[in-house]
Amino acid sequence: MGIKQTVEITTMIGRVKKLTALGLDDETIISMLGITKEEFEEIKKYSAE
Structure with missing residues (x-):
């Protein structure tokens, strides 16, 4: 993963x-x-860490 993506x-x-x-x-x-439900679930998973 690149710096920009991070x-x-x-x-x-x-x-x-x-x-x-x-x-x-x-x-x-x-x-x-403006994100999908799947992207949102992924973000929530990361934000819980």
Whole structure:
């Protein structure tokens, strides 16, 4: 994985954490970030670590 991909993933994890902290539900976060449900589940898995 390249540095650019790592930065993009880290940024997305941060965004998901912030939006989750605001109390938004999963479907709202998915639509706001323009990602698929599968990508969202993958990001949540990483953000839990």
